[in-house]
Amino acid sequence: MKVHVIGIGLIGGSMVLDIKSLHPDATIYGIDTNESHLAEAITLGVIDKVGTFDDLAEADFVIVSVPVDVALTLMPKVLDAIGDNTIVFEVGSTKIPICEAVANHQRRRNFIATHPIAGTEFSGPSAAIKNLFQGKTNIICEVEKTTFKLQEKALDLFRSLGMRIRYMDPKSHDKHIAYVSHLSHISSFMLGKTVINKEKDEQDIFDMAGSGFESTVRLAKSSPAMWTPIFKQNKKQVVKSLEEYISNLTLFKELLANDDFDAIFNEMQSVNKIKEILNGMKK
Amino acid sequence: MKVHVIGIGLIGGSMVLDIKSLHPDATIYGIDTNESHLAEAITLGVIDKVGTFDDLAEADFVIVSVPVDVALTLMPKVLDAIGDNTIVFEVGSTKIPICEAVANHQRRRNFIATHPIAGTEFSGPSAAIKNLFQGKTNIICEVEKTTFKLQEKALDLFRSLGMRIRYMDPKSHDKHIAYVSHLSHISSFMLGKTVINKEKDEQDIFDMAGSGFESTVRLAKSSPAMWTPIFKQNKKQVVKSLEEYISNLTLFKELLANDDFDAIFNEMQSVNKIKEILNGMKK
Numbered sequence: 001m002k003v004h005v006i007g008i009g010l011i012g013g014s015m016v017l018d019i020k021s022l023h024p025d026a027t028i029y030g031i032d033t034n035e036s037h038l039a040e041a042i043t044l045g046v047i048d049k050v051g052t053f054d055d056l057a058e059a060d061f062v063i064v065s066v067p068v069d070v071a072l073t074l075m076p077k078v079l080d081a082i083g084d085n086t087i088v089f090e091v092g093s094t095k096i097p098i099c100e101a102v103a104n105h106q107r108r109r110n111f112i113a114t115h116p117i118a119g120t121e122f123s124g125p126s127a128a129i130k131n132l133f134q135g136k137t138n139i140i141c142e143v144e145k146t147t148f149k150l151q152e153k154a155l156d157l158f159r160s161l162g163m164r165i166r167y168m169d170p171k172s173h174d175k176h177i178a179y180v181s182h183l184s185h186i187s188s189f190m191l192g193k194t195v196i197n198k199e200k201d202e203q204d205i206f207d208m209a210g211s212g213f214e215s216t217v218r219l220a221k222s223s224p225a226m227w228t229p230i231f232k233q234n235k236k237q238v239v240k241s242l243e244e245y246i247s248n249l250t251l252f253k254e255l256l257a258n259d260d261f262d263a264i265f266n267e268m269q270s271v272n273k274i275k276e277i278l279n280g281m282k283k
Numbered sequence: 284m285k286v287h288v289i290g291i292g293l294i295g296g297s298m299v300l301d302i303k304s305l306h307p308d309a310t311i312y313g314i315d316t317n318e319s320h321l322a323e324a325i326t327l328g329v330i331d332k333v334g335t336f337d338d339l340a341e342a343d344f345v346i347v348s349v350p351v352d353v354a355l356t357l358m359p360k361v362l363d364a365i366g367d368n369t370i371v372f373e374v375g376s377t378k379i380p381i382c383e384a385v386a387n388h389q390r391r392r393n394f395i396a397t398h399p400i401a402g403t404e405f406s407g408p409s410a411a412i413k414n415l416f417q418g419k420t421n422i423i424c425e426v427e428k429t430t431f432k433l434q435e436k437a438l439d440l441f442r443s444l445g446m447r448i449r450y451m452d453p454k455s456h457d458k459h460i461a462y463v464s465h466l467s468h469i470s471s472f473m474l475g476k477t478v479i480n481k482e483k484d485e486q487d488i489f490d491m492a493g494s495g496f497e498s499t500v501r502l503a504k505s506s507p508a509m510w511t512p513i514f515k516q517n518k519k520q521v522v523k524s525l526e527e528y529i530s531n532l533t534l535f536k537e538l539l540a541n542d543d544f545d546a547i548f549n550e551m552q553s554v555n556k557i558k559e560i561l562n563g564m565k566k
Binding site: 119121195204220245246249252267274278 | 400401402403404419420422449459460462463464466467468469470471472473474475476477478479480481482485487488489490491492493494495496497498499500501502503504505507508510511512514515518521522524525526527528529531532533535536539540542544547548549550551552553554555556557558560561563
């Protein structure tokens with residue numbers, strides 16, 4: 001089995017680590033514009049060798065895990081280069097633009113649009129870890145546009161990595177994901193900014209911040225190069241989610257300013273049910 | 284050694300679990316208005332027996348870990364009941380009001396104001412865990428107002444639980460903690476609210492939310508009964524921190540709406556240094 005990963009970071013790297021464990025005979029080829037990432041990926045055993053676009057004609061799987069803006073121009077070139085039995089998927093956090101970018105490509109049926117809901121705040125080959133996808137959801141868009149035989153091949157792979165599959169149209173995906181993922185990143189970055197701006201002495205943050213602060217600003221460690229194009233591509237939905245978030249914060253601030261502490265209590269209590277929703281996530 | 288804990292939850296309960304490990308001969312007395320919490324605390328081995336205010340005259344340590352509004356009326360009564368060699372401390376997340384409440388009490392010198400920066404989002408006796416305070420900061424306010432001999436006794440205890448000590452005046456404490464703790468809780472509650480309001484179908488949250496969302500809304504599981512009086516007591520600073528947070532979010536939204544993605548990138552990159560600050564926290 002020949003597996004190519006284009007963009008060797010957290011998602012692509014973790015995926016091929018698991019594929020190699022499940023299929024020790026597989027050869028993992030890596031393609032990356034960053035030469036030092038290629039060398040690092042070989043040293044870490046994330047990939048077996050450096051690949052080229054010429055090799056893609058022989059590939060069984062091609063995993064494209066690059067920033068979502070890069071994917072739009074790269075994907076048609078990848079589809080140009082693959083063979084008839086190659087299945088290509090990408091793993092970006094927006095789905096409308098990539099589905100549009102390949103809509104009229106003659107090899108559209110060799111492509112499957114996916115979003116594995118998995119990750120950490122780290123990036124690059126050293127961020128690749130085993131079992132990242134165990135028990136996680138993989139959202140698949142426009143599955144009907146992929147050749148049935150190649151659908152099956154991809155789905156078998158995703159299931160073997162431990163993923164649950166959920167089908168969704170690109171528009172619904174991009175709308176929902178703005179709320180449950182993109183907004184979290186902005187809330188975290190801006191919380192970090194507010195605290196850093198206030199506390200000019202970082203020692204104060206260090207001394208006074210507990211695990212609660214650490215948890216809420218964890219995503220502020222994320223890569224701006226990865227997240228800027230996501231926010232750009234999903235701008236409309238992200239702006240909308242931000243407006244609703246700001247409006248909820250403003251209401252809370254006003255309740256506080258007006259000493260309406262019964263309402264403050266009720267606001268918090270009604271959100272407490274997130275506990276059960278998150279517990280559901282762990283099932 | 285006789286240790287009394289008034290309010291047997293996450294902080295008080297975890298503290299006496301560690302004290303009992305370090306001093307197996309100590310007797311841990313629990314006082315709580317919630318009868319079922321008392322029974323649960325005995326079953327769980329968090330306390331040895333139920334205590335009364337009459338016993339406080341014989342106590343070595345009294346730990347008051349109740350909601351911050353309750354502490355204001357309770358603390359003078361505790362100080363009325365203790366003996367000359369008893370040291371009393373409370374562990375609330377605001378420090379100005381409690382220091383004012385005891386300022387003129389004849390037993391002020393038996394009291395030490397502390398804020399151990401430790402916790403989880405859980406509450407009640409079952410939330411008590413061992414080693415919660417290992418490597419954490421304990422902020423102590425107005426240390427000079429406590430009898431030196433009793434200061435030493437308290438500090439020895441805190442160090443034996445693994446805590447680093449930092450001294451701070453109540454005003455600075457309340458100002459800084461609004462940013463690095465209180466604001467995180469509101470950002471988390473309102474993020475949870477925004478997502479719950481949008482996603483009427485909780486299955487969608489369940490399916491699409493990853494570890495990032497889980498991390499940013501973790502604090503929205505916190506107890507409204509504990510947090511409402513904290514926000515009330517620290518209202519001025521919390522409102523100020525919220526205004527700055529809302530202003531930063533609004534700026535980010537405008538940059539996005541105006542397609543200024545270079546600025547979006549720079550905003551995120553400048554907050555990325557939170558990584559090093561948080562790494563510092565783990566030392």
